Amino acid sequence: xxxxxxxxxxxxxxxxxxxxxxxxxxxxxxxxxxxxxxxxxxxxxxxxxxxxxxxxxxxxxxxxxxxxxxxxxxxxxxxxxxxxxxxxxxxxxxxxxxxxxxxxxxxxxxx
Amino acid sequence: xxxxxxxxxxxxxxxxxxxxxxxxxxxxxxxxxxxxxxxxxxxxxxxxxxxxxxxxxxxxxxxxxxxxxxxxxxxxxxxxxxxxxxxxxxxxxxxxxxxxxxxxxxxxxxxxxxxx
Numbered sequence: 001x002x003x004x005x006x007x008x009x010x011x012x013x014x015x016x017x018x019x020x021x022x023x024x025x026x027x028x029x030x031x032x033x034x035x036x037x038x039x040x041x042x043x044x045x046x047x048x049x050x051x052x053x054x055x056x057x058x059x060x061x062x063x064x065x066x067x068x069x070x071x072x073x074x075x076x077x078x079x080x081x082x083x084x085x086x087x088x089x090x091x092x093x094x095x096x097x098x099x100x101x102x103x104x105x106x107x108x109x110x111x
Numbered sequence: 112x113x114x115x116x117x118x119x120x121x122x123x124x125x126x127x128x129x130x131x132x133x134x135x136x137x138x139x140x141x142x143x144x145x146x147x148x149x150x151x152x153x154x155x156x157x158x159x160x161x162x163x164x165x166x167x168x169x170x171x172x173x174x175x176x177x178x179x180x181x182x183x184x185x186x187x188x189x190x191x192x193x194x195x196x197x198x199x200x201x202x203x204x205x206x207x208x209x210x211x212x213x214x215x216x217x218x219x220x221x222x223x224x225x226x227x
Contacts, residue, residue: 004153034215043202043220044154089153097167099144099204099216101153 002027006090006102013080014110021075021105023090028068031097035064035075036089038104044089048075080109113137115205115219116185123225130190130197132222136205143186144216145178148200160186193226200224 003026013019023033032051036044048057048064050073056065063076077084087104094100116135124130136143141162146154156170160180171178175193180186190197200223204216 032215036218041223044218046215046217049215091154097159098156098170099146100156101146103151103153 002030002092002094002098002100004090004092004100004102006088006105008105009103010106010108012108012110015080015082017080018076018078019080019107021077021088021090021107023073023075023102025071025073025092025100027094028071029095030068031093031095033064033066033073034091034093034099035062035073036091038087038089040087047088077107082109082111085109115140115203115217117201117203117219117222119222120220121223121225123227124193125227126194127192130193130224130226132188132190132201132203132224133185134188134203134205134219135185136203137207137217140205140207140217142206142208143180144204144206145186145188146202146204148202148221150199154202157188190224193224195226198224198226 005024007022034049035047038044050057050066061078066073085108087106089104090102091099118133143160145157148154158171158178159167163182175191177189200221202221203219206216
């Protein structure tokens with residue numbers, strides 16, 4: 001059974017610093033891995049999608065990596081800004097088409 | 112192209128009442144997924160539907176919950192005789208037909224259900 005774990009559960013970082021969010025999963029037989037952002041009381045915004053054959057994806061200040069064999073992904077945020085404060089969710093898509101989410105990392109950027 | 116739409120955005124019900132949550136997928140999308148997010152928990156898969164078919168309902172509670180995606184109109188998640196433990200955010204996602212597993216899912220804003 002696929003399990004997705006995100007560490008840390010919460011993180012506070014001064015503005016301008018670079019940071020890394022971690023995600024691990026137990027079953028490496030996945031189609032893809034996706035990072036989402038969720039603002040309080042809002043829906044999910046897709047940030048980056050990495051197919052199982054890829055190693056990383058980049059969008060602006062965000063870079064996500066995938067190491068399928070070790071069951072790990074990281075989301076790197078460069079030069080953090082207060083607007084980056086949100087909950088970041090990692091989700092893997094299994095071969096049975098189900099998406100399994102982690103519980104998220106609540107990020108707070110201190111101005 | 113409008114995104115995935117869900118309504119209502121907020122729904123308050125008393126114990127024992129019925130809750131109906133609607134999801135209109137993105138234009139051209141024929142696959143709909145429902146997820147539930149309990150307080151302080153991650154999103155959990157509930158059900159996967161295509162037009163007029165339930166493909167996978169392995170995440171749905173066995174009682175009181177049902178889902179449909181008719182040929183015309185939105186997908187409906189129905190909760191009968193709601194209890195306080197049903198209070199959660201319910202998210203709908205849609206994806207286009209295509210290579211199984213390759214297409215991404217686009218999420219709606221969610222419906223926040225509060226059971227008094």
